[in-house]
Amino acid sequence: MSKHITVTTAADILAFFPHTLGFDPRESFGFITLNGTRIGASLRMDIPDESVSPSDFAQMIAHRLLPDTNADGALFLVYTNEPAADPFDFDAKPYKDYAQAFEIELERAGIPIRDGWLITDHGWTTYFCEDADCCTMNPLSDIKDSVLSAHMVFSGSAKRTERAENPVFIGGEDTGRRIHEAAARFEVRNPVDFTEPAMCEARAAWYEAVGTQPDEAATIQLVSYLQVKALRDRIMADMINPAEDEGIYRAVFMGQHPERPDWSRVDACEVLLVQLLAYTPAADRAPLFSALGWLAWYKGQGSLAAAYLAKAMESEPGYRLAELLDEMLRTGLLAKTSTNPSTAYKRGTHS
Incomplete structure (x- = not known):
């Protein structure tokens, strides 16, 4: 019988997402659909290069999330070490043009973004914030030590060190x-x-x-x-x-x-x-x-x-x-x- 996972904090969400992927994202956008307070589908995409327009990319993301017909909201995650000009200013956050495009397209699709986070190798913080009180950089240990992370590890979930297994060949010549x-x-x-x-x-x-x-x-x-x-x-x-x-x-x-x-x-x-x-x-x-x-x-x-x-x-x-x-x-x-x-x-x- 399946057991429901209870997510109560931002650190829980940030612990949950890599476990659904099986690895820690790098230079990626992440999305988690919501149905009320229930978590739905997860999606990760590489952050595109500058040749891809934010609006076109946002339309593609919306198209990929629409098959979750139960979704009535979404959470947004940015995994990057791209420096922010000012961590306390939303307009200076990494990839803010994409974030704004996602807000527009997902709102139009009926899956509005409810919250978001920026995750770096140095810590994590709320993405949609404009003052020092909520933009404080939190330690990554908060995620590792979260209740949900402990639950998933205890239940046997383990993230991969590589995205795909490809063991060395040990068979015979013939x-x-x-x-x-x-x-x-x-x-x-x-x-x-x-x-x-x-x-x-x-x-x-x-x-x-x-x-x-x-x-x-x-x-x-x-x-x-x-x-x-x-x-x-x-x-x-x-x-x-x-x-x-x-x-x-x-x-x-x-x-x-x-x-x-x-x-x-x-x-x-x-x-x-x-x-x-x-x-x-x-x-x-x-x-x-x-x-x-x-x-x-x-x-x-x-x-x-x-x-x-x-x-x-x-x-x-x-x-x-x-x-x-x-x-x-x-x-x-x-x-x-x-x-x-x-x-x-x-x-x-x-x-």
Whole structure:
């Protein structure tokens, strides 16, 4: 059973946001939607360069937040070490042109900004303030020592030191050849006939592997299935929902099925994929990176999803699944589960 997280202070909010991403943001804008006093979706975007106009960027942000149809407000976060000309003057705060554009566009979208904060390596402060009493720079230890931070760490949430896992290859010289030879024996005539022998074999093998520590032989078997498009897509969908219904399968793959996944199993699938990376040659990692990016997208961790998809396209330039998922991510499409607090992933709080 999921447990609700209670956020009572600004430090709690600033502790919560990095845990939803899985890493500490750098030079980023952050947004958290609100439904009354309930926290909704989180979004992080790199601070753009000067060639991007604040109004255009703000319109894109509003478009990405609109799929959270329950949202009636938002919180704004700026992570930067860009110096402020005067920390007590809003007009002198870093990226104030963008902040003003966000206020206009989100108000227009019905998601007005209720509060905001500036977070640097030297401390944090309220963003929308104009006097010394509220603009005082607070120590980062306030965030680390907040009640919510302690709760999330105690519950098992841990931020990554890197945005995406990419372990050193420890397999044999012939591992890649063996993976492709194993994949060559599979034939799938109908990608939505889940009773085909290859489909049944692949799904059963992956189901049994979750929660185990695969060796090189097991990796070759499991990764070989991912080299076959139909098997790869079915295996990925199974990580969220193993329903046999074709309509549900397609909806799950596109993130449009509204039912809450078994998030504990999703986490276990993510762990398995990372373990398999270690025994998978760099040139064959695109399917694994794509699956990891897709799961991160399902969890509402857009930045992590983008990082994994970038690694997939680096591993195999032109890898179509990674390109399609990356395009979907760039359009701002959210998985339906991430827009509903009762079905969304909550790091460290799911059963």
